Amino acid sequence: MESNQSNKNIVWHKGSITKKDRQKLNHHKSMIIWFTGLSGSGKSTLANLVEMALHSEGIRTYLLDGDNIRHGINNNLNFSPEDRKENIRRIAEVGKLFVDAGIVVLAAVISPYAEDRENARSIFGPGEFVEVYVKCPLDECEARDPKGLYKKARAGEIKNFTGISQPYEIPVAPDLVVDTxxxxxxxSMKLVHEYIKERLQL
Ligand SMILES: Nc1ncnc2c1ncn2[C@@H]1O[C@H](COP(=O)(O)OP(=O)(O)O)[C@@H](O)[C@H]1O
Ligand SMILES: [Mg+2]
Structure with a gap:
């Protein structure tokens, strides 16, 4: 999708309250933890558990689950490579707003293409984007099949399914690898939770 040409006439209006001010109010830094991996690898499960742990410690969090986002802001997108790119772009931009708001964001999105993940990383500041590779072999994900999607994909009922009819590009330099x-x-939860906790201090 091309960016809007009329953007050149739109001037950024800088607010007086900054991200730093909001972080100070929350007593912790904000960042986005980006969980990438095959369907069934454990992204949603882990992101949810990590959010519970942080929340109980008084950390302000928000979970952006790719499946849930596709019910709302991204409900006009399908699973073609172009729409996956747009899906990631929007989730990253929404995540950036939350990070600006002082929140620790947990994003659980397959995000199979390295370029899309790099584009997502590129809109954040240093240390703000934490890429967590939720590693799990395809056969194990398929054995788990928590949503019955692999069965449907194998039967040809779902096109464009990552790992079956579309690639998953393994992250080359993730910040963290969780081998589920x-x-x-x-x-698995402890690994991510501790990584975040060590980086929250202002
Ligand atoms: N170490 C682990 N971490 C996360 N999930 C695990 C782990 N071991 C087993 N699982 C199971 O794998 C499944 C992952 O499903 P889900 O979180 O929906 O995956 P995704 O969001 O990546 O599609 C769940 O049923 C979960 O209980
Ligand atoms: Mg999920």
Whole structure:
């Protein structure tokens, strides 16, 4: 999607209350934790558990789950590579607003293309975008099949399914790797939770 040409006549209006001011009020930094991985790898489960842990510690959080976002702001997008790009762009832009608002954002999105993830990272400041690769082999994701989607994809009922009829490009330099096939839920959650906690201090 081309950006709007009339943007050149739109001037940024700087507010007086800054991201730093909002972070100060919250007593912690804000950032986006971007969970990427195959369907069924554990992104939503982990993001939810990490949010619960942070919330109970008084950290202001918000969970942007790709599936949920597709019910609302992204409900006009499908799963073609172009629409996936736009899906990621919007989730990143929404995430950026939340980070500006002083929130720790947990984004759970397959985001199969490295370029789209890099574009997402590029709109954030240093240290604000934490890429978590939720690693799990395709056969294990398929065995879990928590939503029955692999079964449908194998039967040809779903086109453009990541890992089956579309690629998943493995992150080359993620900030964190969580191997959910070889660690249990509690261990996986702890890894991400501790990584974030160490980076919250203003
Ligand atoms: N270590 C783990 N971390 C996260 N999920 C796990 C782990 N081990 C098993 N699972 C299971 O894998 C499934 C992942 O599903 P889900 O979180 O919906 O995946 P995604 O959001 O990536 O599509 C859940 O049923 C979850 O209980
Ligand atoms: Mg999910």
């Amino acid at each position: 096939a070889n660690s249990n839920l509690a261990e």
